[in-house]
Amino acid sequence: MPEIKRPVKPIEVNYVCxxxxxxxxxxxxxxxxxxxxxxxxxxxxxxxxxxKWVSYPKIDYIGIDETPH
Known part of the structure; x- marks a missing residue:
């Protein structure tokens, strides 16, 4: 399958105690x-x-037209 590209923006993800x-x-x-x-x-x-297998804070990426949840 060929590559596809789309614009994204980084978001910080934290875990509240x-x-x-x-x-x-x-x-x-x-x-x-x-x-x-x-x-x-x-x-x-x-x-x-x-x-397990995750370190906070971390950076995720969402599409430019998406809203974080």
């Missing part, structure tokens, strides 16, 4: 290559949480 409901989670170490676990810490309350 489940504990305090206000702070953003930030990765604090590299991903473990064996398990895919990425340790994170809330920037407000300091709670720690692991995510």
């Amino acid at each position: 489940d504990q305090c409901g206000h702070g953003m989670m930030k990765s604090v170490a590299a991903m473990d290559p064996d398990t895919g676990v990425v340790p994170h810490k809330c920037m407000i309350c300091g709670v720690e949480r692991d995510f």
